[in-house]
Amino acid sequence: MDNDRASLPPLRVALLGCGVVGSAVARKLTADAADLAQRIGRPLELVGVAVRRLDRDRGDLGLDPALLTADAEDLVTRADIVVELIGGIDPARELILRAMEHGASVVSANKALLAESGPELYAAAGEAGVDLYYEAAVAGAIPILRPIRESLAGDQVHRVIGIVNGTTNFVLDAMDSTGAGFVETVERAQQLGYAEADPTADVEGFDAAAKAAILSSLAFHTRVSGAEVHREGITEVSARDIAAAKDMGCTVKLLAICERMTGEDGIEGVSVRVHPAMIPLSHPLASVREAFNAVFVEADAAGRLMFYGQGAGGDPTASAVLGDIVAVARNRVAGAPGPGESAYADLPVLPMGEARTRYHISLDVADRPGVLAQVAQVFSANDVSIETVRQQVVRDEDDLDAAPRAYLIIVTHTAPDAALATTVDALGDLPTVHEVVSVMRVEGQH
Numbered sequence: 001m002d003n004d005r006a007s008l009p010p011l012r013v014a015l016l017g018c019g020v021v022g023s024a025v026a027r028k029l030t031a032d033a034a035d036l037a038q039r040i041g042r043p044l045e046l047v048g049v050a051v052r053r054l055d056r057d058r059g060d061l062g063l064d065p066a067l068l069t070a071d072a073e074d075l076v077t078r079a080d081i082v083v084e085l086i087g088g089i090d091p092a093r094e095l096i097l098r099a100m101e102h103g104a105s106v107v108s109a110n111k112a113l114l115a116e117s118g119p120e121l122y123a124a125a126g127e128a129g130v131d132l133y134y135e136a137a138v139a140g141a142i143p144i145l146r147p148i149r150e151s152l153a154g155d156q157v158h159r160v161i162g163i164v165n166g167t168t169n170f171v172l173d174a175m176d177s178t179g180a181g182f183v184e185t186v187e188r189a190q191q192l193g194y195a196e197a198d199p200t201a202d203v204e205g206f207d208a209a210a211k212a213a214i215l216s217s218l219a220f221h222t223r224v225s226g227a228e229v230h231r232e233g234i235t236e237v238s239a240r241d242i243a244a245a246k247d248m249g250c251t252v253k254l255l256a257i258c259e260r261m262t263g264e265d266g267i268e269g270v271s272v273r274v275h276p277a278m279i280p281l282s283h284p285l286a287s288v289r290e291a292f293n294a295v296f297v298e299a300d301a302a303g304r305l306m307f308y309g310q311g312a313g314g315d316p317t318a319s320a321v322l323g324d325i326v327a328v329a330r331n332r333v334a335g336a337p338g339p340g341e342s343a344y345a346d347l348p349v350l351p352m353g354e355a356r357t358r359y360h361i362s363l364d365v366a367d368r369p370g371v372l373a374q375v376a377q378v379f380s381a382n383d384v385s386i387e388t389v390r391q392q393v394v395r396d397e398d399d400l401d402a403a404p405r406a407y408l409i410i411v412t413h414t415a416p417d418a419a420l421a422t423t424v425d426a427l428g429d430l431p432t433v434h435e436v437v438s439v440m441r442v443e444g445q446h
């Protein structure tokens, strides 16, 4: 640090929340204070840590206990940088707005809030002339938002596909390696600490949808909210689906898929969706195991890029938060905020029916002549082309007089999701189809 800067007062940092992530940030801010000061050009001073329960045992945080406060509203008015690690919508949103009104730059890891109120928060940051950084909100430790926002700002990103929820990846990976069903695997994940007591936000895809909204907003210079993301969770994924994927040389992943595409009426838009899908084992995302995250980006000039690492946990997430603290602190030292959000493209969010994908469909059908032709006719009537068909004869050992049945396993070529969904409905209405056993999208082979 040069002498002029060394004489400047420290930048005041307020921490909101001291849970899994907040406590890791607090420890590192203290332990690495000298290095951080060198990197920023001015020291940081932690001026307070807001919590809900002052009497909670927090172990040794390496902090002066007098820094803990239950008065977050007051704390945000006394800082140059406010780090929001409370989570949820309110009071996090109100505290961030209040902090900005008082001139503080904000760092947050709150994907739910960014996906719901991003535009309001960006506008407030712009008006106040402060920064709003949130690298930790998507994929924990993995640097992905700044690379999209800054490193790829000169390229055209056309697709982002991510495994952005560690809990669901852990569950699907465990189902794949053990052959077990969904319910028992979630229970195991809860025992091991990979799933919350109430796993709804993860297994129903809400968490991944919030992250997909943030990724697509940045990648396509457009505003996408969490509510606009088509969302299907993994609760319906069965051991049979996983086995069917294996038969095809695939694995099942919960994917967040963000694409820039031309809709049916010729208008360019974005398709943003979260759903389970089969991906070939040769795809880089297939090798993402356990609770790890990865984001695969395709851009015109850069080609294909893969970002991989730990998507959650105190220390990994703190790494991303601290990177943001250093970045906004450097902007303060330089005297101006960094570039604001860019939503100039203002593309419409296309309906799910227009997304182009492929389906893997298993049917339980009567095993007699003409059934395959009837099934093929349904596909052709809906303008969906079949890539492969496999037939497995099913024998009922308990009832040798039962009418012969077969499984038809069909993989389609790429088609609009609406046409594929209508095809599945029509197949279910055929008298020779006993049951549509499973339907899953196939991705990663465009």
Ligand code: NAP
Pocket: 016, 017, 018, 019, 020, 021, 022, 050, 051, 052, 053, 054, 056, 072, 084, 085, 086, 087, 088, 091, 109, 110, 111, 112, 136, 137, 140, 311, 312, 313, 314, 317
């Ligand atoms: P957490 O362990 O539940 O901690 C939340 C903290 O906020 C606690 O210290 C709590 O106080 C405090 N708090 C809650 N309400 C408050 C209020 N009204 N005023 C002041 N403090 C309040 O949460 P976390 O796992 O650290 O997550 C924090 C944020 O990081 C969330 O937005 C989350 O989505 C995001 N994130 C987390 C991870 C991860 O691996 N955990 C990864 C990426 C992003 P008490 O301690 O007194 O209860």
